[in-house]
Amino acid sequence: MVYSIVPPQLFSVEDYEKSSVKHMDHTAWSYLVGGSADEITADKNKCAFDEIQLQTQVLRDFAGANTRLNLLGSTLPFPILLAPVAWHKLFHPDGELATVQAASAIGAGMVVSTQSSVLLEDVAENATKPLWFQLYIQPDRMFTAELVKRAEQAGYKALVLTIDAPISGVRNREQRVNFHLPQGISSVNLAGMKRPAVHNASLLESPLFSGQLESIPTWQDIEWLKSITSLPIIVKGITSVADVEQAITLGVNGLIVSNHGGRVLDTLPSTIELLPGIAEQVAGRVPILLDSGIRRGTDILKALALGASAVMIGRPYIYALSVAGAVGVVHLLNILRAELEAAMVLTGCRTLYEIDRSLLWKS
Known part of the structure; x- marks a missing residue:
């Protein structure tokens, strides 16, 4: 069922999550909500926000209050971006075209996945606001370079290089339902790419270490990427201070402080736990974004207080997309924006630049 208006009784991300179960098949649902292995990190990404408490600041002047920010040359109306998620057509027949319609309508930043189910050029043609392109470096570096060139020519304003998933995680939930893409949905941006030869390991060989890791990206690939593009490069998947x-x-x-939504390596800390140490090491030299676990406006406030410039959401907007298409995504973003604004008023913050650790209650 596809709605042109928002169904009633949807007031939060959780409401959309519960409703979305009725709007997608079980295998797609398992792919979307699943994490790696026992899903400890996927769960902790959400619950770790609950352990952080806020404190109010009262009788403040709110003349001129706003949630605007400048991020890599673009002015955004609020600090929420749509994270890259593969294959939106799994969740809505219009796929990424519905998502970009919503992002453009409300002014949200959107990061388009390498594995989108709509060509990156077609997504860009339907955008009225700047887009970023999420890049997985492919084993075929010449194909990767061509992908970057296509993103430049289509008008994307930055590359989001995902580095935390050189291999797929152990996703038991997907395995149990035998997840596979249905006919008619594919990673259309990768059509025509040469695939690496499959090595059939013997019973005495490692299934992973027998030649399959020779082409995974390294730090040298960032140098190479900078040599072939003038677009800003944002690295997504930083969890270690040592890598900063x-x-x-x-x-x-x-x-971007990200553990891939808990979908790659289980038992990692939550991103909100990792953020303070990484922010301290960065010391304001480059913008920091955070994804994984955002479900409330108060979560956004906490992330900004601990050093993020903005946040990215993934599963939440896909829930809304599945329920009500572009209208649902706009509605969900408005919910989170309103919750953030309410939290700012109640903690005494007129703008994003007044949000800091003084808002966090310490026992």
Whole structure:
């Protein structure tokens, strides 16, 4: 069922999540909500926000209050971007075209996945606001370079280089339902790419280490990427303070603290737990974004207080997309924006730039 208006009784991300179960098949649902292995990190991404408490600040002047920010040369009306998610047509027949319609309507930043189910050029043609392109470096580097060129020519304003998934995670939930793409849905941007030869390991060989890792990206690939594009490069998947300096030294333009929504390596800390240490190491030299676990406006406020410039949401907007298409995505973003604004008023913050750790209650 596809709605042109928002169904009643949807007031939060959780409401959309519960409703979305009725709007997608079980295999697509399992793909979307599943995490790696026992899904400990996927669950912790959400519940770790609940452990952080806020404190109010009262009787403040709110003349001129707003949630605007400038991010890599673009002015955004609020600090919420749509994270890259593969194959939107799994969840709505219009796929990424519905998503970009929503993002353009409300002014949200959108990051289009390498594995989108609509050509990157077609998504860009339907956008009225700047887009970023999420890039997985492919084993075929010449094909990767052509992908970057296509993104440049289509008008994308930045590359979001995902580095935290050189291999797929152990996703038991997907395995149990035998997840596979239905006919008519594919990673259309990768059509025609040469696939690496499959090595059939013997019973005595490692199924992973027998030649399958020879082409995975390294730090040198960031240097290579910078040599072939003038677009800003944001590195997505930083979870270690030790990696921060390497990335900044190589000249990246931003960092995204992300554990891939808990979908790659289980038992990692939540991203909100990782953020303070990474923000301290970055020390304001480049913007920091955070994804994984955002479900409330108060979560956004907490992330900004701990050092993020903005946040990205993934599963929440896909829930809304499945329920009500572009209208649902706009509605969900308005819910989160309104919740953030309410939290800012109640903690005494007139603009995003007044949000800091003084808002966090310490026992």
